[in-house]
Amino acid sequence: MAKAFASAGDLEEKEVSFTEIGEGLWAFTAEGDPNTGVIIGDDSVMIVDAQATPRLARLVVEKIRSVTDKPISHVVLTHYHAVRVLGASAYGADQIVMSEKARAMVVERGQEDWDSEFARFPRLFQGHEEIPGLTWPTTSFAGRMSVYLGNRRVDLMQLGRAHTAGDIVAYVGDQNVMFTGDIVEYHSACYCGDGHFHDWPGTLEAIRAWDVDAIAPGRGDALVGREKVNAAIDSTKDFVTSTYRSVAKVALRGGSLKEAMAACREVCDPKFSDYAIYEHCLPFNVARAYDEARDIDTPRIWTAERDAAMWAELQD
Template identity: 40%
Template sequence: MMIQFASRGDNEHKPRHFIRVSESAYLLTAENDTNTGMVITPNEVMVIDTKATPFMAEEINQYARTVSDKPIKYVVLTHYHAARALGAPAHHPQQIIASKGSWELLKERGEQDFKSEIERLPRLFTRADTIKGMVWPTLVFEKELTVWMDGVEVRICHVGKGHTKGDTIVWLPGEKVLFTGDLVEQGATPYCGDAYITEWPDTLKALLAFAPEKLVPGRGMPMTTPEDIKRLIGAQEEFVVALRDNVAQGIANGYALKRIFDDTYASLKPKYGHLSIFEHCQSFNVSRCYDELTGIRDPRIWTAERDLEMWNALRGS
């Protein structure tokens, strides 16, 4: 018997929480959903990751207006995934900012990713008819870009590969707040389908070098003490390493991908099965890890057709 594909069964509305993290930093979050960060200063607003459709992104605008009547000047994409990007036109920003790596991925596979994600995550694509096409960055940086918002320094950085090759963080040094995108998630299973699994642990160590006092993850609630931040980043690294080591052992044993998936799933489920989207992620995670460890350095493109083919091969009866 097959379990339901990806997150197609996740159709319930999730209560929203709009949280002030620091003087200028805010978070809009809901269980299982992608987080949206905001930097709001007296005269400017930045959105860090929007929603999957312009219709859904209007909700972000409504929350921002409870704090500021100023227009949204910047949208920052922490990575290229459609669920983080395609709502951007609803904000009418002056600039859409992304790393060079994310820009390259959008060009290479953005359309396929959108078609893949909408099949996996239909609830996150409410009113997909409001999507009028791909969203393209207007400002692309390679390693680091700094903007000043009413005297608040906002550093937008690519410190290494992990969740994708273009992962972007936003750092407020004056308030010691770090927005990590999906490099770090709280209460949710890391998605590794487009990851660089062998490089991810070093990128996580680079995040700790900022010595943040507050952290806004890609999913879940914010961390508000350095101790909790270290614990969360450590837990993220432990998951990635456990995934890598289990798949590596299966390859060393000469097992086929299906056997490696079954063994890795059984190994990780007792510790991580309670995390949201665990069932959704594991097939994609093991498939990508197997590819990387057998010499496919860059992730293969996920299409809606490849998603189902892989799912049926690994999760079917």
Template identity: 45%
Template sequence: MSTQKSFASSADLGEKQKTLEVLAEGVYALTAEGDPNIGAIEGEDFLVCFEALATPVVAAEWLQELRKHTDKPIRYLVLSHYHAVRVLGASAFGAESIVAHENTYDLILERGKEDWASEFGRMPRLAKGADTVPGLTWPTVTFEDKLTIDLGGDRGDLVLQHFGRGHTEGDVVAWLPKQKILFAGDLVEAEAALYTGDAFHRDWASHTLDAVKALGAEQLVGGRGAVSRGREAVDAAIEQTRRFLTVMIEEVGAVQRDGGTLKDAFEAVHTALYDDFGHWPIFEHCLPFDVSRLWDELSGIERPVIWTAERDREVWNQLQNG
């Protein structure tokens, strides 16, 4: 008799160890054993924060740690993309401006409420203090390709860039060319499973990751996992991410060509990825949603179908507990 798997990360209730790292003077990252990463960059007389976490309560815990290092006011809060566990803590920051790609604004408008319910249902531990979320987070500054922030003094620039479709339609990275430090959002994961339920797998695995790699970062903060330090480690994280995607594309494509089912595709991908990636955080959680989106994409459904709490359960039961 097969064992029923707990839905997504609903049974993952243990606290993760958080680690604040100083990557260079005035450049900070908070990692948390495979939970979402977050960062901050000091300007001469202001702060830029990167990502907002899931709730104001959780964000306030990060800010308490950050304030041990700097008391500068937060001028910009940068959102790498629209997913609820990355953005709904924004009100805790009191930022003058909330910055995101123009597609991220449109995605919040189109599917923000559904994503909120979906993600808090999948990952209840991340949603500590869920009742403190005042509503959807709306960017107040958007851009198309690139936005450069002068950090002042001799700190150089912070360059926000959109390299094309990947994890979502609106992913942006935050690049410090002087320090060669990259905050990659969920475009790169360092030994943490990829969530691709809203992705454009073929674009992501090709020109989008090529552009990220071409920056030549020497330190990289991915969406989850440890900070990658040194060019070799950075490139390894990028190529791990690419391999996860390309194996999925190959396996799902093969099943479709052979006339198989979505369940067949899930089992093929699970088998192909498990030995190398199965021990990574949220692997079992992500894979049903990943394969479902990729199946749609390779079937000609250009944009991701909106995830709802109800659809989440249907896909989970079909693929993980079917």
């Protein structure tokens, strides 16, 4: 029997957790679904990653209202992917912030990504009719910027390419806590279809160098304590390097994409097959690693049509 496309067969709602990872800092997680960070300042609240739809974003707002009645002033988007950004309208924030590179990627491939992810994640896009359109930032930056929520300072930084070319992290220095988006995952597969394999390990080490006390990763449980933080960085690095090296060996000798898929399974299945969205990510990861090994630096744009063709080619 053919495998269900991407996450099309994953229709069960996930159990939500809302975990405090520092004073006034929270991680909204849901068993491997995309996470959202919450930073409560003196006078307002910042959201880190918005969820896929206004319907899902309202679940985050419900949790926020259980701990504070302060208005939501900022939505920070760690990258451009539809499952992270299309719920932004539900927060009523005055400011939507992303990197200049991420904004450029919305211009270049935002609608294609929306169409692609809509087919991959039918459960996450329930209620999609409420989405008003592509999410555009009111503010963009290159390198680094600081946002003040009263006296609380949040540093937004580009530490390097990884999950996408436009990734940013949010760092709250008064608690030594970082929100990493999908640069770091915990017991969840990394989606590498728009990734940069050569750069990703170095970006992880740049995060490690901050020696933070807690991380809200892109997917998976909140990570409190340096032991958990470093274990998640290590496992993410292992996932990325294991994927790339196994595929690159095939690509560089002229082997086929399907041979690369088999080689990747041989290395990665024993270590990662129980990770959330592993089967979903694997074909996209192999295709991107195969391209990067052949010196295609910029990930090719995924469309609903390209998704389906690639999936059919790589499945048994």
